[in-house]
Amino acid sequence: MKNGMKKTAAVVMAAMLMGTGAVVPAAEDMGIFSQTAIVAEAASVGKVTGLKSKTLSNSEIQLNWSKVKGASGYTVYMRKNGKYNKLGDCKGTSYTVKKLPNATRENFKVRAYKTVKGKKVYGEYSANWNTATNPQACKGLKKISANSDSIKLSWTKIGCTNYRVFQLKNGEWKEVGKTAGTSYTVKNLKAESEYKFKIRACKTDDKNANH
Template sequence: MGNYRESGEVLFMKNGMKKTAAVVMAAMLMGTGAVVPAAEDMGIFSQTAIVAEAASVGKVTGLKSKTLSNSEIQLKWSKVKGASGYTVYMRKNGKYNKLGDCKGTSYTVKKLPNATRENFKVRAYKTVKGKKVYGEYSANWNTATNPQTCKGLKVSKVGTDSVKLSWTKIGCTNYRIYQNIKGKWKEIGKTTGTSYTVKKLAPATKYQFKIRACKQDDKKTNNNHYGKYSGVVTATTKKSDKITQADIDAMKAELTAYSREKATYIKEHYTEFWKYGIDYNTLEEYFSMLENKLTPENGSYSDVYTIPFDDKNIDEITKIFKEQIEYEYKQDSNVYYVVYVETCPNGHRINPKPCWAIYFLY
């Protein structure tokens, strides 16, 4: 009887030591984040073996992603040595829920809503005696799906130096606006609304625009996901209702050509001008010489007219000046009238407002 007790005590002590070792290993493993199967599911010797295996499952690192479309995201990560497979999780309502298992180091999440921000984690596992033993979770990875293609883009308003665009609202962080500049599309602005006014455009000019939606991963990063471009819209700005420098230059050129046409006496007697020491090869050279040489300081003029900067209807003004040129030639036909324009930003002696001063020199 005494030997039996001794034998039993020894057996009890051996089992106690193994159980103690298993508990210690389990406690150590829990500190690493590994998941250990419950003790009631297996014998104490099996539990000890699984605890040892779990301790060797590495943590997933290098988790990254590629957004494939407005409903699919592909996750990729670094291989964990000795892992049997990987489990992918996505956060929902504050918890990470399992999406699925895979053997390789990539997983495509499908059927996601467009323009949504998602968070993922991955962890590796080993299969030991039919049970999955997990390593630690990877770090969280945040990304988003692409927005839809923008629709309904239209030109809602056109001014002399601006074009207002508008479109249909879709889910996204913001909208990016693009303009075709010298054959290349350039991003010119962004907005969170469904309209945008392009400013500082030239009057009476054709422009092309398109847009696309953007979704950012989160507010702290600049990692953007874009929808496809919208269709292209074309807009032509209105002709300016104010006289510009370009209008004045065009008017001067038109009046100069008109003055040359009316200078009948000059054209008929040009060949006689050599008597007066004027030696030019062509009549065109003679006209150009006078136009480049004469100024209000060194020439004579019949009168001076002014056009305020904020005046309107350059066509009507040009018509009036043509009539004035015709009148001048009737008064004195043997001279050539040169149209001279002087910019007066601080006003002129006959007009205190900022204006252009127009002279008919001879």
């Protein structure tokens, strides 16, 4: 109500001054169209699209998205306790989130902003994007039993979705099985032969992508 009265008074003042031959201040200087200009600028900030991610390690995720025309920068958000909390701002179309827990699912959004008269006006949030960090390296791998055609392996439990078992074959590591537990029996082996194995933890995110 007060703003409306101020604008009306400014218009009346301008009309009175024009009749006296005095210099009439610009409408912007009297604050008539300042708020309208900011609203127009805000409407011109496009929605962020193309949000994707790349898991860099067990504690870092890199986000990337498409450039929004005319944007001054971008603000990145991560969901926590049911809310999207601000992580930070950036000028480009890439942002690396650091110091995350290993083997954890995370969810992100990004929105573009334009700086108008020293203030940020925002476009719409992007669609949300979920992914996960990598698990830590497996530890404690050992043979717990063996017979003429199989070897049973075990290892230390860590946070992950499942474990992948790899066997060295002809100079290359080949996946030979997976399990949600901490032991696995490799079968169809030859007696009196030497074999080498590795275990790799895997985290599956909400898109069923494996990390």
